Amino acid sequence: MRRERGIIVAIDGPSGAGKSTLAKELAKRIGYRQLDTGAMYRAMAWLARETGLDLNDDAAVAAFCVGANIELQPQNGSSRVFANGREVTAEIRTPEISMLTSRMSALRPVREAMTQLQRRMGADGGVVLEGRDIGTVVFPDAELKFFLTASAEERGRRRFLELQAKGNSISLEATIEEVKQRDAQDAGRALAPLRQAEDALPLDSTGMSIDEVVSFMERAVQTAIAEKGV
Ligand code: DC
Secondary structure, three states: OOOOOOOEEEEEOOOOOOHHHHHHHHHHHHOOEEEEHHHHHHHHHHHHHHOOOOOOOHHHHHHHHHHOOEEEEEEOOEEEEEEOOEEOOOHHHOHHHHHHHHHHOOOHHHHHHHHHHHHHHHOOOOEEEEEOOHHHHHOOOOOEEEEEEOOHHHHHHHHHHHHHHOOOOOOHHHHHHHHHHHHHHHHHOOOOOOOOOOOOEEEEOOOOOHHHHHHHHHHHHHHHHHHHOO
8 A cells, every 4th residue: 555654663562562662762763753542542541530431331431432532742752642632641641540541442432433543643654653453453554563572570660660750659569460450451352452463573672672672673664665665
């Protein structure tokens, strides 16, 4: 498929595998936009909590999805996140919102709304999308797909350091537990579960530096661009 601005790069994988950091750095190096689809689901969860949405009420969830307006605004190689016009960039990064997002993202109307929006945002190409189902559901025809993993302990440790730096007092053990619980929820759900697309390149980043992983990805991008001629 011919795209206007370049290829589509999909990065999927479990929580804390380093997708955001790597997608950001890769996008910067190759001059592509970065789309953090997890941030979009998080903004939906934030809004649901704000409006007191009952996740068990199907009609209310469907109406909520129609009325929800989620936006990503690029800024300095990162993205500001807005939910119905209100900036929620920092507020969506708490353990509580992480768990609520994982529950909320299993609901059909939520997935349909976000998938549609992500397709619109990425269709022209020249974009790195990161999430759980980019290579399997959102853009199964993406020209390049990575499936990023790292051990649960390493992923929990990374999340712990991130949260600690933000002044959150959660323990390392609790963070590893949260990561494992979210993995089980994200991989076990019926709709668009976390799984590796058959044509994705698996990448285990345990013990690898950011630069090593990004350099590997960058070479794969150059090869894909040369092969697909975009
Ligand atoms: O990548 P993240 O940790 O910010 O994602 C938060 C949650 O959103 C994650 O637990 C599962 C969900 N998610 C999803 O279901 N599909 C995506 N494409 C991205 C995230």
